[in-house]
Amino acid sequence: MNIETFNIEDIQKVIPMYIDYFNNIEGDEWNKETVNTRLSQMVNRQDYLGLKLVLDKKIIGFALGSFEQFFNGKIFHLTEIFIDYNYQSKGYGKVLMKELEQEAKSKGAFKLTLQAFNDEKRNKFYNSIGYKNNNNLVTKSKNLI
Numbered sequence: 001m002n003i004e005t006f007n008i009e010d011i012q013k014v015i016p017m018y019i020d021y022f023n024n025i026e027g028d029e030w031n032k033e034t035v036n037t038r039l040s041q042m043v044n045r046q047d048y049l050g051l052k053l054v055l056d057k058k059i060i061g062f063a064l065g066s067f068e069q070f071f072n073g074k075i076f077h078l079t080e081i082f083i084d085y086n087y088q089s090k091g092y093g094k095v096l097m098k099e100l101e102q103e104a105k106s107k108g109a110f111k112l113t114l115q116a117f118n119d120e121k122r123n124k125f126y127n128s129i130g131y132k133n134n135n136n137l138v139t140k141s142k143n144l145i
Helices: 010-024 032-043 092-106 120-128
Strands: 002-005 048-055 058-070 073-083 109-114
Touching: 002 092, 010 032, 010 058, 010 073, 032 048, 032 058, 032 073, 048 092, 058 092, 073 092, 092 109
Parallel strands: 073 109
Antiparallel strands: 002 048, 048 058, 058 073
């Protein structure tokens, strides 16, 4: 197993497993174009950081995000973490997150933030690696359609 930088060229390699997982497991309706757009938006951000998890020369997961400058340093915002369904619950996500945290810290981040659905599966994973709900911030949204 290797952890390497996730580059723009890697997007095409991960589109099929991304679509397979989200459409067949989560019930979404992604297609090649929408996945390509989503991941390209993340990779093309200023102060981007992305890592991929490679097992037997195949990408089985990735984590993407970017830094934001504050008066007292940088915060890294994790935008996407993905582990192929066949490799979930085997510790790969924890390995990837630990490496991402170390890489973000080495580039000046003092905090890592993320947004996740508030469900049992995701709470179990994030709680197991030390991420807790942030009591002083809430996510707000407004439907525009």
